[in-house]
Structures are given as structure tokens and as C-alpha cells.
Amino acid sequence: MNLLRGRYQTGDGGGTLRLGSATIKVAGAPASLADYNGREVAVGIRPEHISEGTAASGDNTLSGKVTVREGLGSEVILHIEVDADGVDTEAVRDAMESEKAGQTVSARLPPRTPLKLDETAHLVVDPEQLHLFDLESGLAIR
Numbered sequence: 001m002n003l004l005r006g007r008y009q010t011g012d013g014g015g016t017l018r019l020g021s022a023t024i025k026v027a028g029a030p031a032s033l034a035d036y037n038g039r040e041v042a043v044g045i046r047p048e049h050i051s052e053g054t055a056a057s058g059d060n061t062l063s064g065k066v067t068v069r070e071g072l073g074s075e076v077i078l079h080i081e082v083d084a085d086g087v088d089t090e091a092v093r094d095a096m097e098s099e100k101a102g103q104t105v106s107a108r109l110p111p112r113t114p115l116k117l118d119e120t121a122h123l124v125v126d127p128e129q130l131h132l133f134d135l136e137s138g139l140a141i142r
Contacts, residue, residue, distance in 0.1 A: 001131065002105045003087040006043040008036045017043055017130075020084030020103075022062045026127050030142050033132065041141065042087045044131030047077065050107040052115070053124035062105060062123045066115050078107045080121045087135070 006017035006024070014027035015037075024043075026033070033041075053061050068079035086103040107123050115121050132141040 002045045002047065003133075004043045004045070004082075004103060004105070005040050005085040005087055005135070007038070007040050008033060010034055010037045017041075019043060019062065020082055022082070022084065022125075023059050024125055024127050024130070025059050026130070028128075030132075033141055036134075036141065040135055042133035042135050042138075044133065045105070045125055046129065046131075047106045047108040049126045049129035050105070050109075050123045051126070052107075052109055052113055053122040055120075055122055057122050057124050060125050060127055062125060063120060064105070064123075066117055066119050066121050067104065069115070069117055071111070074111060076109045076111055076113050076115075078109060078113070078115060078121060080105045080107060080123060087133075 004019050006019045009016050014025060015029055017024040017026055062082050064080040064082035066078055067081050070077040082103055082105050084103050134141060
């Protein structure tokens with residue numbers, strides 16, 4: 001599962017999650033998510049709940065550079081470097097020694113995807129399939 005930091009904001013008809021420069025619209029969010037208004041949460045996105053989009057896809061789209069392409073016959077696994085922050089621990093931050101690297105997101109796409117290394121990918125996230133977690137406790141937000 002891809003784990004990113006997202007800032008939740010409530011709004012009319014649901015809320016939004018900001019993942020770097022991307023905005024994910026969250027309709028029908030659990031009532032307990034309102035307690036996180038204006039706060040960061042961990043956002044889990046499974047690779048199979050991501051589809052290929054375009055630059056014009058708008059909301060619910062993460063964009064970034066393809067860093068790895070794994071052709072597996074029945075599917076392609078892409079690793080995309082996005083501008084959202086990942087969920088990490090103090091030990092991971094210490095190991096990075098203040099280096100700032102982009103967060104990598106994995107996506108499972110159909111085998112005929114034309115995306116290649118170093119190209120910009122636009123990935124559409126299915127907001128109904130997000131998994132949200134409290135950053136302090138690690139517990140699911142339901």
C-alpha cells in the first residue's frame with residue numbers, strides 16, 4: 001500500500017485531501033474524519049486502485065515522473081515519484097540525514113499502458129478506495 005501524508009479539509013458535500021499539489025475529493029467520508037479538519041492524516045492507496053489519467057484529469061490525480069517500469073505480462077507496475085510527503089518514522093528521517101527525495105507511488109496498470117521511464121504520469125486515484133489512518137496512533141479512521 002502506498003502511504004502518503006494528506007491534509008484533510010471539510011467542505012460542502014464532503015471534504016478534500018491535499019497530497020502535495022494534488023487534491024483528492026472525499027465524498028461520503030466517515031463522520032469521525034471531521035475531527036481531523038485542518039490536520040494531516042495518513043492516506044493509504046493500493047496500487048490496484050489507481051488508473052491512468054491525463055494532464056486534464058483534474059481532481060483525484062497524482063502526477064509525477066516514472067522512475068521504474070516493470071512489465072509483468074498481464075500488468076505493468078509503475079513507480080512514480082510524486083511531490084506528496086510519505087508517511088515515515090523518526091528512524092527513517094534520521095537515516096535520510098535531512099535529504100529530501102520525492103515519495104514513490106506504485107500503480108498497477110494494464111499491460112498496454114504507453115508510459116515509459118522518465119515520462120510524466122497522471123494517475124487517477126479512486127477516492128472510495130482510500131484507507132485513512134491517524135498519524136499518531138496508526139489506527140484506521142472509521
